[in-house]
Amino acid sequence: MTILSLKHVTHYLYAQPVALGEHRIMVRPLESYDQKLLESALTITPTPSEVRWLQDVFGNAVAIARFGKRSRELRIESRVRMEHSPIRHDDIQIEGYARRYPFTYSSEDTPDLVRSIERAHHDPERVVDDWARQFIRQKRTTETLPMLMEMTTTIRQEFTYFARFQKGTQTPIETIRKKQGTCRDFAVLMIEAARALGLAARFVSGYLYDPERTIAHVGGGNTHAWVRIFLPGSGWVEFDPTNGIVGNRGLIRVAVARDPYHVVPISGTWRGFPSDNLGMSVSVEVCRDATTDDAAAAAVTEVPELADVASLKASRGPSPA
Numbered sequence: 029m030t031i032l033s034l035k036h037v038t039h040y041l042y043a044q045p046v047a048l049g050e051h052r053i054m055v056r057p058l059e060s061y062d063q064k065l066l067e068s069a070l071t072i073t074p075t076p077s078e079v080r081w082l083q084d085v086f087g088n089a090v091a092i093a094r095f096g097k098r099s100r101e102l103r104i105e106s107r108v109r110m111e112h113s114p115i116r117h118d119d120i121q122i123e124g125y126a127r128r129y130p131f132t133y134s135s136e137d138t139p140d141l142v143r144s145i146e147r148a149h150h151d152p153e154r155v156v157d158d159w160a161r162q163f164i165r166q167k168r169t170t171e172t173l174p175m176l177m178e179m180t181t182t183i184r185q186e187f188t189y190f191a192r193f194q195k196g197t198q199t200p201i202e203t204i205r206k207k208q209g210t211c212r213d214f215a216v217l218m219i220e221a222a223r224a225l226g227l228a229a230r231f232v233s234g235y236l237y238d239p240e241r242t243i244a245h246v247g248g249g250n251t252h253a254w255v256r257i258f259l260p261g262s263g264w265v266e267f268d269p270t271n272g273i274v275g276n277r278g279l280i281r282v283a284v285a286r287d288p289y290h291v292v293p294i295s296g297t298w299r300g301f302p303s304d305n306l307g308m309s310v311s312v313e314v315c316r317d318a319t320t321d322d323a324a325a326a327a328v329t330e331v332p333e334l335a336d337v338a339s340l341k342a343s344r345g346p347s348p349a
Contacts (some may be wrong), residue, residue, distance in 0.1 A: 031066075031317035034108040034235060034280070036250075038294055041306040045098035048074075051296030055106040056089040057234070058281045067109040074099045086290065088283040093296075104294060109317070110280075114239060115266075117274035122173060123261040129170040130226065134260065141258055144228040148287055149220055155201045160221035176257060176267060177274050179221060183214050184272035197288055211270040212253040212288055218269045219255055219287075228258040232266070233291040235280040237314040250310040251293050256284060280314070 036055050059065055070091055072079070077096035084090050125131055133141055151157060163175045163182075188208040200220040203209045209217070215231055222229040236252040254268035264284075266276045273279065283291035 030112045030114065030239065032108075032110055032112050032237070032280070033313075033315045033317060034106070034110070035311075035313040036106045036235075037311045038104045038308065039310075040102040040308045042100050042298075042300065042304045043306055044300070044304055045100050046298045046300035046304055047098050048095040048102060049297030049299065051093045051095075051102075051104075051294060052292075053091040053093060053104060053106075054088055054233070054283045054291060054293050055104070056091070056282065057108060057110060058088065058284065060281075062113040062115060062276055063281060064111040065108060066111065067107075069107045071103075071105045071107075073101065073103040084290070086283070086285045088285070088291070102298075112276075112280060114277040115275045116277055117173070117177065119275065120173060120259065120265055121261045122259050126260040127172055129164065129172045129175055131172065131260075133228070133258075137258070137260070141228040144230055144258070144286055145223055145226060147220060147223050149199050149201070149216075151201065151220075151224075153201075155204055156217075156220050157224045159204050160224040164225075172259065176222070179218060180267045180269045180274055181272045183218060183269035187214060187269075189214075189270060210253075211268075214269040215253040215255050216288065218267060222255070222257050230256045230264070230284050230286055231288050231291060232256055232279075232281055232284050233288070233293060234282040235312060235314055236268075236271070237278050237280070239278055250312045251282070252279070253288065254279060 034057070053070070056068060056070070057063055057065060070079070072093055074095065074097060076093040078092075078094045080092050082090050082092065149156070160179075163179050164170050186207065187203070190208045190210065192210050192213075197216050198206070198209055198213045200217040203213045203217045212231075219229040219231060232254050233251055234254075252268075252270070254266060254270065254273070256264040256266055259265050265274075266279050266281075267274055268279060271278075282293070285291045
């Protein structure tokens with residue numbers, strides 16, 4: 029178990045006071061057996077007229093902020109202190125019937141997994157299907173976990189990480205053909221490939237840190253994206269194709285959903301002239317607690333533009349990002 033302190037700041041600046049609309053904020057890590065929040069605080073400037081919390085349909089913690097006055101800035105700061113229990117790939121246990129691929133989910137699990145098995149992208153030429161099936165052994169037994177581990181490391185080794193600060197994702201077919209993308213592009217590709225094989229897969233947004241500070245991780249400049257696949261015996265298991273990580277070691281979940289559009293860290297609207305938008309900055313710090321570990325900051329990054337997964341959706345007027 030590791031005690032971590034997290035600080036996530038998103039700062040928007042405007043040339044003159046603008047009217048801030050409702051903002052939806054998803055920066056509070058999920059609580060589970062491997063993640064336990066000890067302290068949590070959300071500070072917003074200007075002070076909202078109302079902040080309320082809710083759980084969305086996926087169980088993610090969402091803060092809804094409303095504002096009653098105009099402002100030249102919007103600053104959202106999340107501070108969290110938490111316990112994180114790393115799980116390695118050799119800790120993953122799989123039920124006997126699911127250790128070899130193909131297998132069928134149990135009748136008890138299938139009704140709740142079916143929407144996470146449904147494909148989200150058209151593949152008329154079976155490009156994703158063919159890419160996914162290269163990991164199935166033709167003349168010998170295909171072991172489920174090694175198959176998924178190979179898929180994870182193949183993306184890590186054969187695809188080039190390329191930061192793209194615009195919102196949205198490439199289609200899986202684009203990622204396969206370009207052989208490059210962002211962490212969210214790689215996550216979407218692996219989700220579609222897993223679903224092509226009949227497996228339940230979900231998109232994860234969260235934070236990336238290096239427990240030993242010995243590996244050069246990529247894709248974790250601010251928020252990071254990876255995949256969860258349901259494996260009977262262990263449940264939802266983490267796979268990070270950007271860094272070749274299997275298990276949750278170095279991965280802190282904030283939000284989980286069927287696709288990336290449901291886990292945008294911050295979304296909202298503002299009213300003003302397009303020229304009023306002076307841009308945004310994002311900084312994330314993940315540090316081990318000095319009382320339990322002498323290591324210093326595991327990740328401290330400032331990004332002058334959009335966060336890798338963060339993007340803002342506007343229902344009217346120009347969006348902050």
